[in-house]
Every structure is written in structure tokens, then in C-alpha cells.
Amino acid sequence: MDFIGAYTADHLIFLLKGFLITLEVAIISIILSFLIGGAIGILRYAKIPVLSQVLMLVVETIRNLPLLLIIFFTYFALPEIGIKLEIKTAAIAALTIFEAAMLSEIVRSGLLSIEKGQIEAARSSGLTYMQTLQYIVLPQALRRMVPPIVSQFISLLKDTSLAVxxxxxxxxxxxxxxxGQSINYTIPTFLLIALLYFLVNFTLSLLAKQLETAQTDKKAKSKTSVYTPQNLQA
Incomplete structure (x- = not known):
């Protein structure tokens, strides 16, 4: 093992440049997959005829495919039908497609976790379906979805390594x-990248645990609460 040779300034800068690209790809994919996955989850929850069934088929298909296959498809197969993507764009597209399918299930499950009694009470009080979704269902569901969503983001960050x-x-x-420059650099180099991944993912893990604890405490305090049009502003 050659730690001195592996940790030269040039090598460290080179690794940090790669890490910045990892973070860039992860952040863009997180934002896009959250927006797309959230929209799909809400549409599936709404149970719109035909559209819900089509989205279910698409989501289940993607969720049961390996991410590596999706990466191969976006970079190598799409050019065959005239869609050529740059390497970074292809990686972002593949990660977004895969993670959006995963997040859509988290969103849909979060929405379904809201007690039907609250929804029925809101509708009987005069709220429309969209108002019930906006003021009653989504605010509570989002709080419940935060921990699993953060956990999914951690998986996404680790999955960026597949783009190699x-x-x-x-x-x-x-x-x-x-x-490739020296076999003596292998252990020092991988120890360093393991540390970089660990620092980011461990931080996100702590955040997820804190959010989960806060949600549990809040749920316990509001266990007997019933949401009505009168307390929407509370």
C-alpha cells in the first residue's frame, strides 16, 4: 500500500472532481425523480380510469428491471432510434427513470396511509376532492413520506457509481x-472514496432518522386530532 503516492495533490483533486460530478448527477436526478415520481404517485392515487392502469404497468415494469440495464438502454439503445444522449445526460435520465418509479410508490403509499375517516369528514363538510387532497391528505402524507424518501435518495447517490x-x-x-497507475494505490484510493460516500450517506441517514423521530412524536401528539375545514389554518 502506498498512501503517499495515492494521496498526491493531483490524485486528490482528480478524485474530488469525480465526486463533484457524482453529487451533480445525484442532485439533478433527485430533483427530477421527485417531481416525476410525485406526479405519478398522485395520479395513481387518484385512480383515473385507464391512466392509472397504464402508469401502474410502467412503474411495475421499471421497478422490476435492474438499474444497470436502464443505464445501458439510455446510452446504447436510444441512439439506435435516433436519440443520442451525452454520458452525463444518459446517466441522469436512467437514474431519474428508475428512482421516479420507486418514489411514485412511496408517494402513493403515503397518500393511502391517510385515514379514510378524515377524507370522508372533509368531503361531508363541503370540501371538493382537490381541496381534500390539497389541505387534508397531502400535508399529512408528505410528513410521513419524508423518511423513506430520504432513504431512497441515499440509494440514488450510491447508485451513481453504476454509471462507471x-x-x-x-x-x-x-x-x-x-x-490503474499502480496496484499499491488500490486500497488507499478505495478507502478514501468509501469515506466520501460514507460521510454524505451517513449525514442523510441521520437526517432521515431525525425526521422519522419527529414524525413519530408528532403523530403521537395528534393521534386523536381530526382535520376539518375549521382547523385548516391551524
């Missing part, structure tokens, strides 16, 4: 280039 297969210059890709 299409030569995305992210952290793992750059680490492999450094390792």
Missing part, C-alpha cells in the same frame, strides 16, 4: 484510473 459502466467521469471512474 458508460465511462461517466464520476468518483468511481476516476478512482479506477488512479488504481
Amino acid at each position: 459502466i458508460i465511462a461517466l467521469p464520476e468518483l468511481m471512474h476516476n478512482a479506477q484510473i488512479i488504481n
